[in-house]
Amino acid sequence: MAVDAHVRDAVAGGSAGRPVRTRSGEPGRGARSLRADGAWPWLFAGPLLIGVAIFYLWPIVQTFWFSFTTWGVFGGAVFSGLTNYAALLSDPQLYQALLNTLIYTLIVLLGVPIAVWLASLLNTPGLRLAQFYRALFFLPYVAMPAAIALVWRIIFNGDFGVLNWFLSLFGISGPYWISTPGFALVAVSIVGLWSSVGFSMIILGAGLKDIPSELYEAARVDGASRWRQFRSITVPLLTPSIFFVLIITTIGSFQLFDLLYAILGSSNPVLPKTMSLVFYFYSTGFIQNDKGLAAAIAMVIFVIIGLITLVQFRAQRRWAQS
Numbered sequence: 001m002a003v004d005a006h007v008r009d010a011v012a013g014g015s016a017g018r019p020v021r022t023r024s025g026e027p028g029r030g031a032r033s034l035r036a037d038g039a040w041p042w043l044f045a046g047p048l049l050i051g052v053a054i055f056y057l058w059p060i061v062q063t064f065w066f067s068f069t070t071w072g073v074f075g076g077a078v079f080s081g082l083t084n085y086a087a088l089l090s091d092p093q094l095y096q097a098l099l100n101t102l103i104y105t106l107i108v109l110l111g112v113p114i115a116v117w118l119a120s121l122l123n124t125p126g127l128r129l130a131q132f133y134r135a136l137f138f139l140p141y142v143a144m145p146a147a148i149a150l151v152w153r154i155i156f157n158g159d160f161g162v163l164n165w166f167l168s169l170f171g172i173s174g175p176y177w178i179s180t181p182g183f184a185l186v187a188v189s190i191v192g193l194w195s196s197v198g199f200s201m202i203i204l205g206a207g208l209k210d211i212p213s214e215l216y217e218a219a220r221v222d223g224a225s226r227w228r229q230f231r232s233i234t235v236p237l238l239t240p241s242i243f244f245v246l247i248i249t250t251i252g253s254f255q256l257f258d259l260l261y262a263i264l265g266s267s268n269p270v271l272p273k274t275m276s277l278v279f280y281f282y283s284t285g286f287i288q289n290d291k292g293l294a295a296a297i298a299m300v301i302f303v304i305i306g307l308i309t310l311v312q313f314r315a316q317r318r319w320a321q322s
Contacts, residue, residue, distance in 0.1 A: 195259075
């Protein structure tokens with residue numbers, strides 16, 4: 001009976017979350033195995049955490065430090081305080097690049113409602129070749145930016161481009177799109193919108209599949225039109241997917257570089273009026289070789305993206321509550 005009471009006490013103590021101890025007061029086999037099992041999650045997550053720390057967190061810390069330094073021609077960082085940030089805030093190119101990036105982002109974000117509309121069309125029951133259409137829209141997103149830029153440079157060519165030829169059919173003389181200030185940014189933004197719609201449409205299409213079909217059937221029984229179903233059922237229940245697409249599209253737009261560089265080139269005279277924030281960073285750090293100022297630009301981009309993401313998160317909460 002004494003042995004049974006001891007076993008019951010040990011089981012009760014283990015089930016209450018207390019370590020099982022032997023008569024000598026040392027942890028028993030169950031406690032040792034529990035501690036051993038607790039190390040397995042860290043063992044599996046360890047390589048990922050180390051990779052994140054080395055390739056993501058450490059570069060951010062290093063860039064933050066570099067933004068307070070001045071570099072010589074042959075290297076050698078010297079602490080200079082807020083000199084780089086003072087020079088950056090007084091540089092008109094920063095505000096021009098920020099304005100260009102905001103304009104590009106706003107134009108590309110117009111693709112989100114287009115993607116919602118396309119996803120709802122491709123989600124129509126009984127639509128033939130729906131998978132083919134999804135793949136067709138998604139191809140521009142996975143294509144190489146250099147290949148996309150080469151095709152669109154031909155389309156935007158001012159002398160023999162397809163776009164100006166089409167405008168000439170209506171008596172409109174098209175401009176030199178990629179070599180005229182203002183038009184060059186619009187041209188790059190159109191390409192960015194075109195290449196991002198496919199990704200947004202795939203994400204939104206996956207969200208549409210989670211909406212119960214019974215809601216649409218009930219709405220049809222009540223006499224709701226297709227537009228009313230879209231406005232009252234599709235958009236509200238698709239809010240999480242729309243929010244995710246908005247975040248990803250905004251972050252990707254603020255990282256505009258390769259598309260701009262491939263379409264306009266490095267010697268285009270419109271670059272000072274068309275460059276993005278990342279192109280401004282590239283020009284400062286790798287052409288002018290001012291690594292300290294380039295690091296300050298990188299930190300400004302980091303802070304701006306963080307603030308915009310925070311605003312979107314707060315707006316999404318209010319949107320979901322309403």
